[in-house]
Structure formats: structure tokens, C-alpha cells
Amino acid sequence: MADLHPDNPYAKVRFPDRGKLVEFLPDAKKRFDHILTRYPTKEAALLPTLHLAQEEWGWISPEVVHYVGSLLDLSPATVFGVVSFYNMYNQKPVGKYHLQVCTNLSCMVTNAYDIYEHLCEKLGVNPGETTGDGRYTVAEVECLGSCGTAPVVQVNNDYHENMDVRKMDELLAKLK
Amino acid sequence: MQPIKVLTANIDKPNSASVETYLESGGYAAARKALGMKPDEIIQLVKDSELRGRGGAGFPTGSKWGFVPKNAPKPTWLLCNADESEPGTFKDRVIIEKDPHLLIEGMIISAFAIGSNPMSYIYIRGEFHYGAMVLEKALEEARAKGFLGKGIFGSNFDFDITVHRGAGAYICGEETGLIESLEGHRGQPRVKPPFPAVIGVFGGPTVVQNVETLACVPFIVDKGAEWFKGFGSPKNTGPKLYCVSGNVKKPGVYEFPIGVNLKELIYEHCGGITNDRKLKAVIPGGASAPMLLPHEIDLALNFDDVMKAGSMLGSAGIIVLDESVCIVDAVWRLAKFFAHESCGQCTPCREGTNWMESILDRMERGEGRQQDADLLLDMADNIGGKSLCALGDAAIGPVISSVKKFRDEYLHHVTHKSCLPGTKRYRRLDMPVAAH
Numbered sequence: 090m091a092d093l094h095p096d097n098p099y100a101k102v103r104f105p106d107r108g109k110l111v112e113f114l115p116d117a118k119k120r121f122d123h124i125l126t127r128y129p130t131k132e133a134a135l136l137p138t139l140h141l142a143q144e145e146w147g148w149i150s151p152e153v154v155h156y157v158g159s160l161l162d163l164s165p166a167t168v169f170g171v172v173s174f175y176n177m178y179n180q181k182p183v184g185k186y187h188l189q190v191c192t193n194l195s196c197m198v199t200n201a202y203d204i205y206e207h208l209c210e211k212l213g214v215n216p217g218e219t220t221g222d223g224r225y226t227v228a229e230v231e232c233l234g235s236c237g238t239a240p241v242v243q244v245n246n247d248y249h250e251n252m253d254v255r256k257m258d259e260l261l262a263k264l265k
Numbered sequence: 266m267q268p269i270k271v272l273t274a275n276i277d278k279p280n281s282a283s284v285e286t287y288l289e290s291g292g293y294a295a296a297r298k299a300l301g302m303k304p305d306e307i308i309q310l311v312k313d314s315e316l317r318g319r320g321g322a323g324f325p326t327g328s329k330w331g332f333v334p335k336n337a338p339k340p341t342w343l344l345c346n347a348d349e350s351e352p353g354t355f356k357d358r359v360i361i362e363k364d365p366h367l368l369i370e371g372m373i374i375s376a377f378a379i380g381s382n383p384m385s386y387i388y389i390r391g392e393f394h395y396g397a398m399v400l401e402k403a404l405e406e407a408r409a410k411g412f413l414g415k416g417i418f419g420s421n422f423d424f425d426i427t428v429h430r431g432a433g434a435y436i437c438g439e440e441t442g443l444i445e446s447l448e449g450h451r452g453q454p455r456v457k458p459p460f461p462a463v464i465g466v467f468g469g470p471t472v473v474q475n476v477e478t479l480a481c482v483p484f485i486v487d488k489g490a491e492w493f494k495g496f497g498s499p500k501n502t503g504p505k506l507y508c509v510s511g512n513v514k515k516p517g518v519y520e521f522p523i524g525v526n527l528k529e530l531i532y533e534h535c536g537g538i539t540n541d542r543k544l545k546a547v548i549p550g551g552a553s554a555p556m557l558l559p560h561e562i563d564l565a566l567n568f569d570d571v572m573k574a575g576s577m578l579g580s581a582g583i584i585v586l587d588e589s590v591c592i593v594d595a596v597w598r599l600a601k602f603f604a605h606e607s608c609g610q611c612t613p614c615r616e617g618t619n620w621m622e623s624i625l626d627r628m629e630r631g632e633g634r635q636q637d638a639d640l641l642l643d644m645a646d647n648i649g650g651k652s653l654c655a656l657g658d659a660a661i662g663p664v665i666s667s668v669k670k671f672r673d674e675y676l677h678h679v680t681h682k683s684c685l686p687g688t689k690r691y692r693r694l695d696m697p698v699a700a701h
């Protein structure tokens with residue numbers, strides 16, 4: 090599997106040598122089975138299953154698209170259509186820390202672009218790109234529903250509120 | 266007007282999200298009471314309360330419940346809209362994270378009233394990981410107490426709730442987009458009619474209701490329609506959460522009887538404008554709402570008065586912009602949002618939102634043309650009312666209102682190839698742009 094993704098520094102870690110197929114480990118499989126019980130159709134389980142897959146592998150690779158499709162009796166094209174529609178499904182590998190800066194209006198007028206531009210410059214990446222060591226991905230995102238504590242930076246699952254450039258640097262120092 | 270604590274009564278208590286705290290404050294009594302009533306009585310009560318939807322459209326909730334057919338061939342569904350993606354809005358998050366049992370109780374009562382069982386969904390935006398976790402925990406607590414599950418409160422009503430996480434798409438807040446997304450599809454809105462109340466999710470009658478709307482329901486059942494109407498004015502009733510953000514000293518969520526004065530809210534309760542600058546414009550109802558000028562804000566923030574002032578209360582996301590903000594830059598940022606979030610089904614919305622973003626961007630870059638302000642209005646005219654869902658109409662709100670109210674500032678960008686003196690653009694123009 091790793092050899093299919095030469096540009097992914099994490100491929101070797103994320104796809105330990107388990108043949109050419111991706112497959113949920115027993116724990117994830119159990120969670121998947123539970124998801125199925127919560128919906129009247131198999132198709133409705135697609136979004137939660139993709140979330141689960143992304144937790145497992147970090148991104149939705151073409152192999153994952155096929156695998157999820159096979160679990161839910163959906164064609165890879167249908168699954169990919171859904172994956173590409175939603176912002177949160179990573180269509181390429183992201184860094185260990187996904188730094189997502191909200192730059193929508195309330196965050197913009199409280200200087201979110203300073204943070205965003207500082208991050209790109211300091212880490213030497215273009216928007217949406219990952220640092221060479223695979224550690225950080227910087228992205229600009231839309232309103233995170235936390236405008237009262239703007240500006241907001243989401244790192245992986247967590248919100249960091251009332252941010253500024255200095256606090257961002259302090260946070261970055263902790264994200265090794 | 267003084268702030269109140271109805272929907273926010275519990276949020277400052279320690280362990281506010283736990284079922285014990287909720288029960289101590291009299292929680293789940295309304296659900297117990299409601300399950301002893303006839304469903305039609307509850308619907309009538311909600312109609313009498315004049316409760317209007319808090320998600321954006323302000324549609325009367327009781328009337329919507331009344332549209333649900335009684336003997337539909339397929340099951341009826343109640344869906345909670347916790348997508349909260351309208352820029353400037355962050356109120357549902359407070360209820361979800363701090364008082365999740367209030368939402369659960371509201372859902373139990375609403376589901377019983379419309380005959381939705383045995384499953385319901387909370388469609389929560391994917392970014393709210395923490396909120397989803399709090400909800401999962403609260404649901405577990407409610408199940409353990411027998412408030413969810415088979416035959417709840419000793420009735421023969423079976424009911425359970427599943428938290429369904431979205432995955433980053435504003436359009437899934439639109440109710441038919443939400444329904445499509447819940448079914449496992451791309452969140453592309455449906456043609457109406459049929460309205461969701463007749464044919465919605467999984468082919469059955471469906472009622473989609475905002476978090477705050479559902480949170481009002483236990484109070485109506487508990488304290489009555491007259492009590493509820495004691496807040497606000499006729500047809501604009503109840504407690505209301507207001508989200509204030511942008512250039513104000515004390516941003517945050519404030520609760521008032523619906524209809525607090527906008528000027529008072531900004532200058533008294535939120536402490537005025539940051540650094541005591543002058544006010545430039547206010548967006549009163551989330552990114553989709555047309556802008557108001559400083560002389561237009563002596564205004565009661567309820568559905569009808571804001572509408573009369575030429576804007577909308579929407580989600581009550583109030584974004585305050587001070588005199589140092591370049592209006593073209595601000596509107597560009599909103600245009601960029603709508604271009605990014607257009608689901609792409611209708612040509613006017615898909616193409617138009619992108620063109621508006623490009624034109625605003627070129628004006629900021631000093632490459633604007635003399636006719637660009639009118640071109641923007643012309644494009645807005647080609648989108649408004651010509652798209653399938655309300656996103657198209659939302660996208661033109663800030664554009665039309667700002668071109669009309671700040672035309673000189675737009676023209677300045679063309680003639681002087683720069684922002685108005687004293688105003689600033691927040692972003693650098695030399696950053697590479699990530700693809701949509």
C-alpha cells in the first residue's frame with residue numbers, strides 16, 4: 090500500500106504491510122457495525138463511515154473510497170462524489186497537525202489573516218500545503234461557529250479561541 | 266432592556282451539561298407532562314405561543330407541525346438542525362455544549378407532537394467535535410434514566426436520538442440539503458414542493474427544526490403560551506439568543522426578550538465599538554443579511570422590524586464593522602464564502618457567486634473598472650430569485666446593500682486604485698490562493 094503513495098510521508102505508518110487491501114481493525118469494525126444499526130438505509134451510514142475511516146487512516150485515499158463503497162454497496166464513484174463535496178474529508182494526506190485558520194468576516198476583522206499569513210511564512214508552505222516533515226498543514230477555513238471568540242484556529246479536532254500571532258507561536262511550540 | 270436567563274438559565278452552573286444539574290432545575294418535567302397530553306394539544310399550544318423558527322427563516326413552528334399528514338404511508342421524522350454554519354452565528358453551540366438536556370427534552374416533546382418515532386437525528390456540523398461528544402454523553406445519561414428508549418415516561422412512546430455529524434458544508438444547514446446529506450448524499454437542496462413536511466428524509470414526512478427553536482418548546486409546555494408571549498411583541502414572541510461579534514468590546518451570546526434594540530445591544534450591553542472607533546455598518550442576521558448603516562440601527566431586533574428596515578433577523582448573528590474596515594474587502598470575504606459554499610446545482614448561483622468574488626477581488630487589487638459597481642448589481646439581479654434554494658438570495662444580500670450604501674467607497678477603489686484613506690484591507694494580496 091505504501092508504495093502506491095510515494096508522496097505521503099505517513100503512508101508506511103498508516104498502511105503497515107497488510108497486503109494491498111485496507112480494512113477496518115476489529116475496534117473500528119465494531120463501531121462501523123454500530124453505525125449501521127442507527128439508520129434505516131445503508132447509504133445513510135456513508136458520512137459517519139467516512140469519518141471513521143478518516144480517523145483510522147488520516148485521509149480518504151482511493152483505496153478507502155473502494156473499501157467504504159464495498160461495505161455499503163455503493164459504487165466508488167458515488168462515494169468519491171460525496172467525499173469531494175465535503176470540506177472535512179481530506180483527499181490527500183495532511184500533516185500531524187492540521188492548522189485551520191478561520192478567516193471569515195468576524196475573524197478577519199479581528200486580524201485572522203495575520204495569523205494565517207504568519208503560519209504560511211513561518212512554516213514555509215503555501216495555503217493548503219503540508220510541511221516537508223509531514224508535521225503541519227496550513228489551511229484557511231470558513232466560519233467555525235465561534236465568532237464571539239474570534240479569531241479561531243482549529244487544530245485537528247480542537248478549537249483555539251481568541252488567538253493572535255503570539256499565542257499561535259506559543260501553541261505551535263507545543264505541537265511537536 | 267435587561268438581559269434574561271431563560272434558555273441560558275443553566276449555562277453558568279457547574280456541570281451544567283449533566284443530567285443531575287438539569288433535573289435539579291426542574292428538567293424533564295415538561296416532557297413528562299407533554300407525554301400525558303394529546304399530540305394535537307401540544308401543536309395547538311405551540312401555535313398559540315407564536316413561536317417562530319430560530320434557524321433563519323422565522324417560520325411559525327406550530328403551523329409547520331400542522332402540515333405533517335396524519336396517515337402518511339412512511340414514518341415521520343423530526344430532525345434537529347445543529348449545522349450552525351451561518352457566519353456570525355454561534356448560539357446553538359452554547360445550548361449544545363452547556364445544556365444539551367434542554368435540547369433533548371425539546372426533541373422528545375416535538376417528536377411526540379408530530380408523531381416521529383422511534384428515531385430522530387441531530388445533524389451537527391462536523392467541526393463541533395466537542396459538542397458532538399457532549400451530546401453523546403447526555404444521550405447516554407438520558408437513556409440510563411429511561412428518558413429515551415422504549416415506552417418513555419411510562420407511555421407507549423418509543424423514542425431515541427442519534428448524533429449525525431456533518432462534514433463541512435454550509436449548504437447542509439438548508440433543510441433539504443440537510444435531508445439529502447443525512448441520506449448519505451451530497452448536500453444539494455431539493456426542488457420544493459413537495460415540502461419536507463410531506464416528503465422529506467427517507468421518503469417520510471419530516472420536520473426540520475433549529476436547536477434554539479427546540480429548546481423553547483419545554484418552556485412553552487411547562488409555563489404555557491401566554492407566559493411565552495409575555496416576551497417580545499405580537500407575532501414576535503419568546504426569549505431569544507443574540508450573537509454579537511466583530512469590532513465590539515464585549516462580543517458574545519446575549520439573551521433578551523425578542524426585540525432588543527440593536528443600538529442599545531451594541532453600545533450598552535456589548536460596551537461599544539473596539540478602541541472607541543466609529544461604527545461603519547452592522548450585519549444584523551448572519552452573513553446573508555443586508556447591511557445596516559449607523560443611522561438605521563435604532564431598531565427592535567425581531568423578525569418583522571428588521572425586515573421592515575430592509576434586512577433580516579436571520580440567525581441573529583450580528584456582525585459589527587467599525588470605520589477602519591474597507592467595505593469592499595469585507596464584502597469580498599463574504600462573497601468568497603458564498604462562492605465556496607454554493608452547491609453548484611444552479612448555474613446562476615454557481616457561476617454568479619464566483620464572478621462576484623472575482624470582481625470584488627479585482628477592485629481590491631486596483632484593477633476595478635468604472636462599471637464594476639453596476640456590474641455587481643446586475644449580477645445580483647441574475648442570481649436573486651433565479652436559484653433553487655435561498656443560498657443564492659443570501660449571497661446577494663451583502664453585495665446589493667453595500668453597493669447601494671457605500672457606492673462612493675466602491676468608486677474610490679476604481680479611481681484611486683486603493684482603499685479609502687483610514688480604512689484597511691486585512692489580507693495581503695501576494696498570498697497564493699488555495700483552490701476551492
Ligand SMILES: Cc1cc2nc3c(=O)[nH]c(=O)nc-3n(C[C@H](O)[C@H](O)[C@H](O)COP(=O)(O)O)c2cc1C
Pocket residue numbers: 317318319320321322323324326346347348349350351435436437438439440441473474475476478479654655656659
Ligand atoms: C443556505 C442556508 C443555510 C442554512 N443554515 C442553517 C443552519 O446552519 N442552522 C439552522 O438551524 N438553519 C439553517 N437554515 C434554515 C433552514 O433551512 C431551516 O429553515 C431551519 O432549519 C428551520 O428550522 P426553524 O424553523 O426552527 O428555524 C439555512 C438555510 C439556508 C438557505
Ligand code: SF4
Pocket residue numbers: 436453454606607608609610611612614615652653654655656657
Ligand atoms: S441556489 Fe446555490 S446552493 Fe442553492 S441549490 Fe442552487 S446552486 Fe445550490
Ligand code: FES
Pocket residue numbers: 191192193194195196197231232233234235236239240241352353354
Ligand atoms: S467568522 Fe471565524 S468563527 Fe465565525
